[in-house]
Amino acid sequence: MSMVEKIDFAARNEFIKLIGGHDVTKCFQCGTCTASCVAARFAGNYNPRMTILRALRGSPKVFEDERLWLCGSCHKCSERCPENVEPTEVLMQIKEEAFRRGAVPKAIYDKGDLILKTGWSLESASADILRRRVGLQPLSAINTEDINKIAKITGLAIQTAEAER
């Protein structure tokens, strides 16, 4: 892979449009986000500052980068960003675009699918056993109809279906 990059102003402008209300261009690369990031601390070369910079340079690789999904949306970066860039939100938008482009790791699709089907983000058999032991009712089923409606409106359902195909 060549080390040489080009700045793609058209892609950059699209990205800025994508981010919408957030002043992502105000980012002056101070690194507060990465310094505050729990994921960056434990996950090798995950670096939210660099992700935002690559997006601002118009690099298409940003959306294919699986490391994006390490963001746990804890919002510490948004809390601390001196320029109100709100990196969590920016990353969320990048993730959504990645979804639209179908460039998402399989595990993430599986997770989406589980939520659409069960309403839960993880399947837990042990939870019911535990609940029974302490005299609680088993977990009631979740109305996935509403979730699926939301997913349909936001386009998530179509994308997961497509991905499965």
Place this chain on the structure above:
Amino acid sequence: MVAQDVPKIGVFVCHCGKNIGAVVDVKRVCEYAKGLKDVVHVKENLYTCAEPGQNEIKKAIEEYGLNRVVVAACTPKLHEPTFRRCVEEAGLNKYLFEMVNIREHCSWVHANDPEGATKKACDLVKSGVAKARLLTPLKDISVPVWKEALIIGGGVAGCQASLDLADMGFKVHLVEREQSIGGIMAQLDKTLPTLDCSICILGPKLVDVGKHPNIDLITNAEVKSCEGYIGNFEVEVEIKPRYVNMEKCDGCGACVDVCPVVLPNKYDMNLKPRKAIYSSFPQAIPLKFNIDIDSCIKCGLCMNACDKHAINFNQSPMTKKLKVGTVIVACGAQPFDALIKREYGYGKYENVITSMEFERVICASGPTSGVLLRRDGAPAKKIAFIQCVGSRDEKCGNPYCSSYCCVASIKQAMLIKEHDHEAEITIFYMDLRAHGKGYEDLYSRARAEGIMFVRGRVGEIRETANGKNLVVVAEDTMTGGIIEQEADLVVLAQGLDQGENTSALSRMFHIPVDSYGFFMEAHPKLKPVDTPIDGIFIAGTAAQPRDIKDSVTSASAAASRASIPMTAGEVSIEGITANMVNPEKCTGCALCVKRCPYGAPKVNAEKKKVTIMEALCKGCGTCVADCPFNVLDQKHFREEELLAQVDALLEDEPENKIISFNCNWCSYAGSDLAGVSRFTYAPNVRIIRVMCSGRVSKRLILRAFEKGAGMVLVAPCHPADCHYISGNKWAEERIDKQLRKALPTYGIDPRRLRFFYVSAAEGIVYSKLINEMAKELKENIETWKNQKLNLPESGKKI
């Protein structure tokens, strides 16, 4: 009061509460002082500086007819002025007072050794008395100040300084090299951070200068010579011919219309034409025309067109003589020559332009009426700004940051955005420096506008094969990748170089320049607009790269500083100057002229003799120490006085003593600080105070060795910190190089001479140094004591 022939010395030893008294046996010191020659009265005080203590001194002067007073107490830096005033009130000349430092240099640093401290205090008093015996009354020099000022340079700084002084009521002579005042600011389109029109805010100021009754505006002229000193500078200004009679010309412009010669206009960075008869720009002040005689074909059409008969081809240069009391140098800086950075292709690729060219191109009155066009007429859509062109670059001799260019490029990028919001702008920078009021806001707005910032210095610029576009290559240091960015226009953010006339003016006015060629301030923090030459001030970019606001600020500051001596009407100069004591021996070798950074010694070409302009002398004594024929001496630090101090200090046990020559400003203050900080050190050091290490002659050092001193220390200011610009440099040359080399031939181990820089903040350094020297002395004392000296005959040139 003139000193009588027979010295009658009074010695007052201070306890300073317990500060001195708890360590030094003051009674013993008093007893010792009583035994010294010419001492007629000795008194101890609990606090000599307090009112009762001072009264005792005054009373004793009267009662015992004292004609010299020695106070042994704290550092002279604290109370010398106090006691000078005190003896003056008693009718004694203030220079007949000598202070002996037995607190900072004795009790505070030898608290662990009362015996050593007491012995040292006795020695120091003896040294003070020895000097006092030889003191002569001196007069401070009072110089009248002529209440007119010369301002060199009519850029925004020169104009501001002129207006400020003129408004205060002083007559101002403003000399401008170009035909119009206005400087670089007149060429700019907009100013930052507000993006308001440059000429719109400058124009009215220029008009004010042109019309002010107190301002004598001299354009198209250069200062040719300057003689004199604060209050009394005599300046010659050469006015170049315009070939247009200034009084007759009314600026109608009829001549321009008919002139057939077309040339590029320098004001428009040569991007727009002018005629051979021209005025640089419409708002020029004075609005008078001017013939470029080298290009004029003398067709005479302008003569016919001018109904005022203002054209005159017979004009010749004129010399105007001025007498001024103060000078403000505001001769500006010049944009860096971008041709030097060959890798950026300026001059080779037509779409690589400089920031100054950009200003004209984006300006509504510029060559393209403010539309950002390339030389081929195509609109520029993708623009790259390259920062630090001629800044932070040792290779091209400018290691400094030019400070204005970051924000200037942001401003220019914003101007492009104002014209064309779709423009794709990238700014390549190393560090973005936007430190002024409102500057960060400008930077912030620029990012919000979508201007791209890439942190990385551009390595090279290439032209594309077709279309004369450019490829800018830089590392994106934020990602570690290399960026190759195509642009259709590249703007090189030029740093600022020293002004074209800086070196000539530096020689003419004896104002030193810093290592980058800009004028040097008297003090970088506390006297930022004063030069080391009294009565001469600096404003604007002549001192350092500055933006408009800082230039104007410095100009108002310089005007305010210059007004002080002019308002007072006279200045007083301390009487410790160099003077000719043996004028008959002077051969006019001019070594003193070379040593003096202030231009005080002058060689009279006819008589081949030097004269000292005492008003220019700052009293470092460097010329005195280096005079090969003992023609010169320094008042109050006379060779005889300093030799007497050396002799006195080395009367007993010389082999065990270290003589330390400390410069008043750095190492003396440093040794004071060691005292204040209670850093103890060996008590066998004896300090002699000089104003500058440059004053320490070879003879003084050799005398110390002759009298048996174990070691000698010369402690100057750090190399760049000399209070007298270069005194320490000459001291190093004379002592650390020449004398050190010669020591073995005199039978002296060179290790016995130390030359060590100590700043006013390095109390700990001084105390460690003395301890280390004392250790070395102890180890070698037997050998050194018995060294057989083979010194040159006294009085002979060393």
